[in-house]
Amino acid sequence: MIGYVAAETPVFVGFYAASAIKDHLIGYVSSLRQRFPGLKILIGGPDLYDCESYLNVGADAYCIGEGEETIVELLDYCRGRKERSEIRGIAYKENGEIRHTLERALIANLDDLPIPAWDRFDLNKYYDYHVFDMRIPYTSIMTSRGCPFRCSYCISHRIWRHKYRLRSPEHVLREIDYLVRDRGVRYLTFQDDIWSWMNDEWAMTVCRELISRKYDLKWRCILHPLSFMKSRREILPMMREAGCTSITTGLQSASKTILRNIKRSPQEPEALADLIDVMKGQGILNNTAFIFGLPGETEETMEESILYGLKVKPTFCAFYVLSVLPGSDIWHMQKEGNFHSLPVDIIKQKCKEGARRFYTNPGVMFNIFRSIMKTNPGWLLMAFGHLKYLLEMSGIFRAKARSID
Secondary structure, three states: OHHHHHHHOOOOEEEEOOHHHHHHHHHHHHHHHHHOOOOOEEEEOOOHHHHHHHHHOOOOEEEOOOOHHHHHHHHHHHOOOOOHHHOOOEEEEEOOEEEEOOOOOOOOOHHHOOOOOHHHOOHHHOOOOOOOOOOOOEEEEOOEEOOOOOOOOOOHHHHOOOOOEEOOHHHHHHHHHHHHHOOOOOEEEEOOOOOOOOOHHHHHHHHHHHHHHOOOOEEEEEEOOOOOOOOHHHHHHHHHHOOEEEEEEEEEOOOHHHHHHOOOOOOHHHHHHHHHHHHHHHOOEEEEEEEEOOOOOOHHHHHHHHHHHHHHOOOEEEEEEOOOOOOOHHHHHHHOOOOOOOOHHHHHHHHHHHHHHHHOOHHHHHHHHHHHHHHOOOHHHHHHHOHHHHHHHHOOOOOOOOOOO
């Protein structure tokens, strides 16, 4: 990075900020500020509730929320044409104090946004080794912004101000057409919090159009356990015919008590079991995620989630240690002294145990092997080169000590 800045002398350097990469990013910003005192450094991303950490080490401004309009004005600031105080939707540090400007309105119609400049990226450089049938060129897009839920561990609903906005099928398909026809994309990930929430017609329209185009395109998305409750047996076959080969779902806990504690529905375990059954019938892979350490968590509730995974047998199960995100309900509870959890060592151990028990289950291993052989046998050759990592991820071998807090 330092070499690039020295050689190219950019107008500004911008970074994406998330709590998972905070320490690394703070190090980058600090190093750049020391080496280039006059360089403009801009930050944006979901770690906005701790924007002070980035501003304190030298960032010039933190973009709060959507950045498409804000970045244009920040460019004027970087060129000396505008003061930071005039720009809506940012935070900055002045005279030792953190200042927040007036809030910027959300973009009313996402179709007003242009298609991203995908020609600036070499999409052959991106690849997800966790996906069996992954192909290049590969990229990801978003068809919506926001989430209708208010999960206590999450901040997405706060970032998007409790609003859910969806691009039109025509706008989405225009981007997909460009990616496939002009950029040669063969695998696509929809990064929406929930793909096509409560809009069956939108999902069916997109699927019908993709089917009619006959693209050599595979894709995956994220669904909620309650997605397509009344129409999943109609929509999932269409998704599969349109190229969907993998779906991620976040149950977080199989315990009805824990689900109530985090503002989720206690009906979700049964709904997800049915959804996974439909996926299996269509040959769609599923990855179900659990979070251990949520409010009210006990060893018994964690065991309940592990047993659920072993009973329902999605293609994959992921067991994560709770990360308390700044701005979330749990973060506020923690600050007020109202959040008490099990010792982190117990939670970590239970996550490893869950992964080990799931990935050594004969039925699970058979399903995974069958999926690999059916979709991409060549993946096995790649896997041997990363065997240690895969065994650590599965919980079979113990990973070297590393911070995951």
